[in-house]
Amino acid sequence: MDWSADGYILSSRKHGETSAIIEVFTREKGRHPGLVRGGTGRRMRPVLQPGNRVTVDWHGRLEEHLGYYTLEAIDSRSAELMDDRLSLAGLNALCIMTRDLLPEREAYPPLHDVFSIVVSQLDNPDVWPALYVRWEAGLLAALGYGLDLSTCAATGGSENLTHVSPRSGRAVCTEAAAPYGDKMLRLPGFMRGEGQATPEDIWDGLRLTGYFLETRVQWEVNRTLPEARATMIERLTSEGFAANPQ
Known part of the structure; x- marks a missing residue:
């Protein structure tokens, strides 16, 4: 069972005297150790x-085995961002969230594509934070907990959607959200493609994304983000x- 792909290093830990066990996020094979x-x-x-892009060749007798990698570097994103504490924090969060929340060996091509875009923009702080939020929304969707931001859960309309119900994960318009005060989660317009x-x-x-990742995804495995x-x-x-x- 051999395969080759491009991917991003998510983590690396020492194994034995000279080896390391790594996890790589590829478009075709998902998060793979x-x-x-x-x-x-x-x-x-x-x-x-973490964050470096590599070409990997995986070799294993059976698909479920750990197997071993041979690899070559494509770029060294972590070194490029080493002197930028903000961007490096974004890169670390992106890699660790992927490692900790995605199941092993399942492909998520759209999520991988957005991951690549966020990594490419990490030297632009006016852009990447919003992209990162969109990536977390995509992570929720990939795991089966996607937010429905298209219409109001109460009225069915598509205007003035300013909040999200913490119970259903559906958008709510201003008028319907008003009686519930701070119980509703604010919905920023950029998540619906409205403005900067x-x-x-x-x-x-x-x-918003953190609430649902915490209460839907991590709650099931008794873990925090x-x-x-x-x-x-x-x-x-x-x-x-x-x-x-506030």
């Missing part, structure tokens, strides 16, 4: 950093790219 012989050596350590995202919008978007996501939000907030409206 494998052994890299010599992965802790001086030549390979820089290649196996403000810092308040980024905060609302992260709170990775600390790397909270670190990213702290960096975004401290540098003015996300702002708590």
